[in-house]
Amino acid sequence: MNSKKTAFYNTDKKISKLGFGAWGLSGIFEQCSEKELIHSVRNCLDQGITLIDTARDYGDSERILGKALREYTGRQPLISSKIQSKGPGMLRWGMPRNINEVFPKGWITKSAEESLRQLGKEKIDLFQLHLYWANWGVQGYWMDELQELKASGKVDHIGISIPDHRHENALIMVNSGLIDSVQTIVNIFDPYAFDSLIPLCQEKDIAVLARCVLDQGGLTGFLTSGMEFKQGDLRKVLFPPEIREEYIARVNSLQQYIPTYASSLTALSMKFVLAHPGVTSALISMHIEKYANQNIAIMQEDPLPEEIFQEIRMQHRWLKNLFSKVYWSNGIYEEK
Template sequence: MHYRTLGKTGFQVSEIGYGAWGIGQTGWIGANDDESLKALQKAIDLGLNFIDTALGYGDGHSEELIGQVVRKNAGQRIYVATKAPPKNGQWPAQPGVKAEEAFPKAHVIECAERSLRNLGTDTLDVLQFHVWSDEWAGQGDWQEAIQQLKEQGKIRAFGVSINDHQPDNALRLIETGLVDTVQVIYNVFEQSPEDHLLPACQKHNIGVIVRVPLDEGGLTGKITPDSTFDPKDFRSHYFHGTRKSDVYNRARRITADLGIATDELPELALRYILSNPAVSTIIPGMRSVRNVERNTAIGDGKGLPADQVKKLKNHRWVRNFYA
């Protein structure tokens, strides 16, 4: 496993991190706690040391599972990043809404305390706001909460999870110097972070956590026009209508363009992201030992050859399936 520095935090984190939404048993359907624990342990055994979760994943269930594994591996340095949900329950953050409505000081502190209890740890390595609006950079008392939590040793770093497909909606915050990390959707289809966000992060030494590296499955090559999902699974909406066919056809164009087999697509997609030096770590969801073994093997520091990166630039696809 190859490691990179998470911006100004100085944390040396594995290129391949663990995205823990899928093990919280909300949104993603089908997780099994025993298998999730085995997958987490296998990931750590293979050198993974960065796990991303959230208080909202199963109302703390994801955090509780992670806490079990972290405590079991107390002799190893494992970095855990979690997220505080907005108090007003708005996903994503809406323009014109005041910071006080989403992240008032008392709410931020309460969320941090709940996450600490769920994880069974004394400190959160990174506390992120689960949504963000750049209007909030100069509003409210959330900054006081972050400062207090840092001074008390309850958090080591502060970050934000940028709204889906709005990578420029954190540029002002980055300029203020108040943030240590940003989490953003970035993949072969969603290349817009390359335009402004990633250069800004490099300039200001901000850690970059990449979520949705495989487009919720769209870049695995396994989504076909005939794919079906549990009605309670968020992917039943994400891939509704003609979207399964659209994704299937786009994926086929990529494999044809680069002359690879369909089962090579996930590795190509992950290596594309890791070829960008601004990226600190990527957090694919890995609910099975098999997926852990396949994905962690890609964190070898090699990325992709320049000619393949160049070809993939032509497959940018501007859209928002969450809308």
């Protein structure tokens, strides 16, 4: 694992190509004890993970992560967090809203202070807008607040996280030269960021954090037709019965690459995203030790051959939005 490092942005900081996505620390998927979650963080750090991505919107994630880091005596990882957005329910994630609603004046600074308190840190390595729409432009009081956080030393780098597959939303901001990173969905079914966004980030020397690499777990092959999820498990909404048959069929079609090019579907999915040199780090939920250890071990496999990467990229793309019911259907999912 130690050899699988990459430079972050245009600095001499080296981070692991595999990052710890800390949404799982909130209990949004499985319910784990706080002790188990803290252990999961330490387990990954001990094995060379040097990037952890969390958010104000991830429930208790920042607090639990902060506690784990205070107990950890080894080298501290790079911590990225995201500014909690405001607005009318979940609709702001599906459609552009006025920036004055989503990030009102002073809110970014307030969110940063709360993140620092929860994490127990004096500085956040990377601080991202947890929502960005191109119609907001690139300048305004909100950008001034981000730049002031950098100037004050409370934040080292700033970036944006875009809500879903509409990657073109980030292009105007990447071209502005005002940010250091972009976080976006990238996976076998949604490789669209490889078309324009990631090459532009390479050109502008901007870090790319890939999320939803396993498509909320769907690309691990865990999903079955009759599977039922416990109440409160987000996957109950993400994988409704009406899409399951097609989803399962598309996942099964990837079995042709196993085991010649990857040891498992999970390995294929991870290696696909990391095959592109423009991806700085791939963020994956690693709050379950068993799966975290399996994911870390995958990093020792040979990379995908270029021709297989391109074949999968062209032949298995599938434009969909698992979050459509989360964003646009009232009462199906409520924020806690």
